[in-house]
Amino acid sequence: MANEKKIDCVILGLLSHEELTGYEIKKRMDTTLxxxxxxxxxxxxxxxxxxxxxGLAIKKEDTESKRNKQIYTITKEGxxxxxxxxxxxxxxxxxxxxxxxxxxxxxxxxVEQALFHIEAFEKKIEKELPYLLNAEExxxxxxxxxxxxxxxxxxxxxxxxxxxxxxxxxxxxxxxLSDEG
Amino acid sequence: MANEKKIDCVILGLLSHEELTGYEIKKRMDTTLxxxxxxxxxxxxxxxxxxxxxGLAIKKEDTESKRNKQIYTITKEGxxxxxxxxxxxxxxxxxxxxxxxxxxxxxxxxVEQALFHIEAFEKKIEKELPYLLNAEExxxxxxxxxxxxxxxxxxxxxxxxxxxxxxxxxxxxxxxLSDEG
DNA sequence: CTTACCATGTAAGGCGTTACATGATTCA
DNA sequence: TGAATCATGTAACGCCTTACATGGTAAG
Numbered sequence: 001m002a003n004e005k006k007i008d009c010v011i012l013g014l015l016s017h018e019e020l021t022g023y024e025i026k027k028r029m030d031t032t033l034x035x036x037x038x039x040x041x042x043x044x045x046x047x048x049x050x051x052x053x054x055g056l057a058i059k060k061e062d063t064e065s066k067r068n069k070q071i072y073t074i075t076k077e078g079x080x081x082x083x084x085x086x087x088x089x090x091x092x093x094x095x096x097x098x099x100x101x102x103x104x105x106x107x108x109x110x111v112e113q114a115l116f117h118i119e120a121f122e123k124k125i126e127k128e129l130p131y132l133l134n135a136e137e138x139x140x141x142x143x144x145x146x147x148x149x150x151x152x153x154x155x156x157x158x159x160x161x162x163x164x165x166x167x168x169x170x171x172x173x174x175x176x177l178s179d180e181g
Numbered sequence: 182m183a184n185e186k187k188i189d190c191v192i193l194g195l196l197s198h199e200e201l202t203g204y205e206i207k208k209r210m211d212t213t214l215x216x217x218x219x220x221x222x223x224x225x226x227x228x229x230x231x232x233x234x235x236g237l238a239i240k241k242e243d244t245e246s247k248r249n250k251q252i253y254t255i256t257k258e259g260x261x262x263x264x265x266x267x268x269x270x271x272x273x274x275x276x277x278x279x280x281x282x283x284x285x286x287x288x289x290x291x292v293e294q295a296l297f298h299i300e301a302f303e304k305k306i307e308k309e310l311p312y313l314l315n316a317e318e319x320x321x322x323x324x325x326x327x328x329x330x331x332x333x334x335x336x337x338x339x340x341x342x343x344x345x346x347x348x349x350x351x352x353x354x355x356x357x358l359s360d361e362g
Numbered sequence: 363c364t365t366a367c368c369a370t371g372t373a374a375g376g377c378g379t380t381a382c383a384t385g386a387t388t389c390a
Numbered sequence: 391t392g393a394a395t396c397a398t399g400t401a402a403c404g405c406c407t408t409a410c411a412t413g414g415t416a417a418g
């Protein structure tokens with residue numbers, strides 16, 4: 001029972017909340033999970049097939065809509081698999097920030113270039129923060145309706161706090177570099 | 182000149198500071214760059230050979246020490262390559278936190294289990310923070326000796342600020358989950 | 363009628379880790 | 391003399407992204 005593939009666990013996790021199509025799973029990744037996880041169609045669709053083959057999810061054709069939709073539902077076995085994975089200790093938390101990497105080697109570039117990278121980073125964060133704040137508000141309103149919201153809120157709070165810290169750091173870093181020329 | 186492999190750039194960046202062996206490069210990764218980048222021997226050694234073949238670094242046998250050391254030095258071309266890469270916009274900043282993933286699916290686990298993951302995360306951060314604080318102190322003392330220190334300090338400050346925020350979040354998250362039971 | 367979005371999937375290739383394989387040196 | 395650390399490298403394999411390929415539907 002070792003070697004749980006992360007992609008399987010993420011998908012099963014999303015399916016544990018609601019039944020979804022592959023396309024919708026991708027959308028969740030690009031919005032809700034965006035700031036701490038990601039995956040492409042090229043890994044999602046094969047993984048879904050695999051989950052069905054292993055009996056962890058079932059696939060049914062959508063007859064109601066006019067679109068060619070494949071809807072996936074988690075099975076009892078899938079839920080057990082997910083639960084088992086959740087009991088295991090965390091294997092890896094990984095941060096790969098190219099921005100920090102380029103900054104680290106800043107002595108090979110001009111101050112202007114370093115500032116340029118910091119500002120680009122700042123803008124990206126400033127653009128994403130409102131979505132998290134919006135999610136926070138919605139979740140706080142509906143906190144009593146669904147326990148799942150409680151956990152979702154915790155991750156959103158993580159995102160908000162770290163993003164605000166990033167913005168603080170950007171300001172300080174810009175000052176530091178500008179002052180010294 | 183597109184498609185710069187990150188592993189090449191990190192190595193060249195480290196070599197831009199000083200000449201190093203593959204083993205030392207790995208050590209830098211595991212200490213200095215640890216909280217925002219990583220790589221294994223299996224990618225470092227082949228990359229070094231590749232850099233030499235492309236004329237971006239030179240390899241010389243160490244004759245002084247008794248060990249079988251291969252010392253790598255960056256060339257003019259390597260430095261130009263690095264500089265070029267530094268001018269390009271950041272392609273990807275990525276965070277993959279399994280801790281957040283497991284927390285997100287918390288409705289499938291007990292509160293105790295969720296707390297367990299948060300506490301493990303907290304301990305890991307508490308253990309690593311002192312190294313960053315130590316680096317900060319040393320860098321502040323030697324700030325005037327080398328411009329490279331300035332940039333190194335910026336990344337360390339990023340690490341310290343975000344780690345402190347993580348610890349704050351851990352405390353709040355634990356309270357939040359404990360209160361509601 | 364055309365643009366944006368919904369929707370599914372495959373193939374090739376890149377990138378990187380893990381595990382393996384080997385051996386020297388230093389220190390207790 | 392045994393453990394820890396220094397030191398280099400390869401092979402197999404896994405995982406994932408990118409690019410490709412295709413087509414339906416909703417809205418303006």
